[in-house]
Amino acid sequence: MHNDLKTQNLESLSIxxxxxxxxxxxxxxxxxxxxxxxxxxxRRRSSITRAVEVGAIDRGTLSYRSGVGRADLVIVATPLGxxxxxxxxxxDHLPDGAVVTDVxxxxxxxxxxxxxxxxxxxxxxxxxxxxxxETAGVDFARADLFHRAQCFIVPSDRADEDAVALVEGFWRxxxxxxxxxxPDQHDRIVAQISHLPHVVASALMxxxxxxxxxxxxxxxxxxxxxxxxxxxxxxADILMTNRRGVCDxxxxxxxxxxxxxxxxxxxxxxxxxxxxxxxxxxRDAWVQxxxxxxxxxx
Amino acid sequence: MHNDLKTQNLESLSIxxxxxxxxxxxxxxxxxxxxxxxxxxxRRRSSITRAVEVGAIDRGTLSYRSGVGRADLVIVATPLGxxxxxxxxxxDHLPDGAVVTDVxxxxxxxxxxxxxxxxxxxxxxxxxxxxxxETAGVDFARADLFHRAQCFIVPSDRADEDAVALVEGFWRxxxxxxxxxxPDQHDRIVAQISHLPHVVASALMxxxxxxxxxxxxxxxxxxxxxxxxxxxxxxADILMTNRRGVCDxxxxxxxxxxxxxxxxxxxxxxxxxxxxxxxxxxRDAWVQxxxxxxxxxx
Numbered sequence: 290m291h292n293d294l295k296t297q298n299l300e301s302l303s304i305x306x307x308x309x310x311x312x313x314x315x316x317x318x319x320x321x322x323x324x325x326x327x328x329x330x331x332r333r334r335s336s337i338t339r340a341v342e343v344g345a346i347d348r349g350t351l352s353y354r355s356g357v358g359r360a361d362l363v364i365v366a367t368p369l370g371x372x373x374x375x376x377x378x379x380x381d382h383l384p385d386g387a388v389v390t391d392v393x394x395x396x397x398x399x400x401x402x403x404x405x406x407x408x409x410x411x412x413x414x415x416x417x418x419x420x421x422x423e424t425a426g427v428d429f430a431r432a433d434l435f436h437r438a439q440c441f442i443v444p445s446d447r448a449d450e451d452a453v454a455l456v457e458g459f460w461r462x463x464x465x466x467x468x469x470x471x472p473d474q475h476d477r478i479v480a481q482i483s484h485l486p487h488v489v490a491s492a493l494m495x496x497x498x499x500x501x502x503x504x505x506x507x508x509x510x511x512x513x514x515x516x517x518x519x520x521x522x523x524x525a526d527i528l529m530t531n532r533r534g535v536c537d538x539x540x541x542x543x544x545x546x547x548x549x550x551x552x553x554x555x556x557x558x559x560x561x562x563x564x565x566x567x568x569x570x571x572r573d574a575w576v577q578x579x580x581x582x583x584x585x586x587x
Numbered sequence: 588m589h590n591d592l593k594t595q596n597l598e599s600l601s602i603x604x605x606x607x608x609x610x611x612x613x614x615x616x617x618x619x620x621x622x623x624x625x626x627x628x629x630r631r632r633s634s635i636t637r638a639v640e641v642g643a644i645d646r647g648t649l650s651y652r653s654g655v656g657r658a659d660l661v662i663v664a665t666p667l668g669x670x671x672x673x674x675x676x677x678x679d680h681l682p683d684g685a686v687v688t689d690v691x692x693x694x695x696x697x698x699x700x701x702x703x704x705x706x707x708x709x710x711x712x713x714x715x716x717x718x719x720x721e722t723a724g725v726d727f728a729r730a731d732l733f734h735r736a737q738c739f740i741v742p743s744d745r746a747d748e749d750a751v752a753l754v755e756g757f758w759r760x761x762x763x764x765x766x767x768x769x770p771d772q773h774d775r776i777v778a779q780i781s782h783l784p785h786v787v788a789s790a791l792m793x794x795x796x797x798x799x800x801x802x803x804x805x806x807x808x809x810x811x812x813x814x815x816x817x818x819x820x821x822x823a824d825i826l827m828t829n830r831r832g833v834c835d836x837x838x839x840x841x842x843x844x845x846x847x848x849x850x851x852x853x854x855x856x857x858x859x860x861x862x863x864x865x866x867x868x869x870r871d872a873w874v875q876x877x878x879x880x881x882x883x884x885x
Contacts, residue, residue, distance in 0.1 A: 568789035
């Protein structure tokens, strides 16, 4: 029955974890005309109730049996730290052939957990929608959260073409651009554009705190360190599940910083100027491309 | 005649370089009720004309003799790379006892140039108003650019108390908070909160370009790298005049990054979590203080 499943044929969509991301999936799916019943699975009665109130799900439950027992597609949208527990619960209650995806910020570890903990009859396709915010909770969920942003798609060995097409079609229906990558490619890319910037922003804060220079800091410093205000627990989970990717990215940055330091030490103005010019041109070109694709402030 | 000069007694204010900062000084001084004649000195007729048109100065000239020959207070607001040339011109044309200050982003080099190139009769007080933007040119000048921001004050050996009070009073009149520091203190502080973040933002861009990960980058990356869009020429000048300060700050950051790398390598979740918690708490507390002082986006 599942072989030719298309987004428009979905009858039952389960969302495990109805916070900012899970709630936004529910809102965006309905806004895009999705008619499947949206079932929320949560750990607290209060958040399930709230998710129904804001229209993010049609019904909510604390029970996996009731929540995913007839699911065509399951979206795991809990914090990364709960994934293993969630996968074990799903293994006990999913129907054969169900397609499972997630919204986790790292992929190599998630793919391993899925292979280990989900039964072979379940078709797992990893996802990472590059959307979110520093806020948390279903009260901040928005139907347009995913609009025009990018979603990584990471097929597992157990996912056939139909399952991959279903998951890819699902995120496209929600307004995203999709990009298929391997788990290692994914983790290397996000280390460079997200995990390393987070580590660096947090380390810059610490340098300023220890140096007692913080009270003179202004707008530029506020921009550069903004991501350091993200949830420490969530980010510890992310960094710890992408240790290799982050370490490699740290090494690449440190190597560059030491080159710059050498040029400064040698008063090599040309090298410093060329470095700053390369980065400025690259950033301006990227902002222009991005600005054309999606409305962000330049 | 100059011994008890106060901001309210200024008769002639000269602004050398009428771009974003110099133009904003002119606008802000008039908006704050300053009545002294505002004389602009520039290198191009067109920018002088434009500065008069937007009301940033009362009259403009390409000649130092006409521009600063009767000045009570001179503000040097050119790019750092022109300071030595400007100081030589000022030396030839300033009246005895004139007070000179600047808006340069580094201070140890500037103080050396002033001591070397300005005559002993001129009272130099270094300034660094922490205001500006990625835009350039007098068309972007604003009367409120300095409002509630901080200005570093760096007295020279040749500046008596009256000269320091005049310069400090001037920036306060424009709405700034002032903070007196030594040249070395200044350069260490701005290395940590401004120059290092600039170097790091530019280096993060390069890691992403070389790793071909840029096309997946999102809002967090845009924030963290925003300052890398600043003028390469201006920033090369800044970094090259604060080589010691920037090298020390790079060393402090690299040391921290290598600690973090070690914790990741050892899977030391506790250390990673504590590090992220310290930085998040420090940033949130800083944003709250800053938000209370000055309206910026949290």
